[in-house]
Amino acid sequence: MGAKSETWLWIAQRASAALLALCVLVHLLTIIYAVRHGLSGAAILERTRGNAAGLAFYSLYVLAIAVHAPIGLRTLCQEWLGWRNASLNWFMAAVAVALFAFGLRAAWAVFV
């Protein structure tokens, strides 16, 4: 991959990190709230179903993860496994698409 593409990946990693900083903070507070206010399927779904703001927030969260995680894993594969050819980029692109699709499905399942 060329220097220009690597630069774009670096920017995407930092931009998604900045967004994730906010998302993860909200998610951690939500987790702590949830365990204090009942963790049954009914209690959770009663709070989430029909919550459009929740769906919007978690869709954005999923998008940021789908960008951030594969770029991080790509670096790890390069440095620790020595996997550096083009197949790595295709594999990580597939990971990104899968995370986005399964993430949206999970958000849909809980919020719609």
Add this chain to the structure above:
Amino acid sequence: MNMKNDYRSRNHPAWWAFLVHRLSGLALSIFLPFHLWALSQALQGEARLDGLLRWTEQPLVKFAEIMLVLLLAAHLTGGLRLLALEFLPWRDWQKSLLAWAAGAALAAGLAFALAL
């Protein structure tokens, strides 16, 4: 020139911070597909979700959950430290960011563990 790292470059808090950030990122990436699968079980109704939530009541699973919250918090605070180091002009207080990051992550993990 031999560029291989030896123990001296690793016997430093910043190297441990790098390792925690990388390993927590890897662990969270492995956990994520299972997490998304579990949530999507809600598509099959409340009862299915309840079945999964009951499974998570086991002590070992509870312990794993606490570890995951701790790892998520550590990845967040370690990431904020990196963003501060990379994008803010260098100031002396940034040396103590490492301690703040570790402390905040531990506090989040404890808040979750004690709320259970």
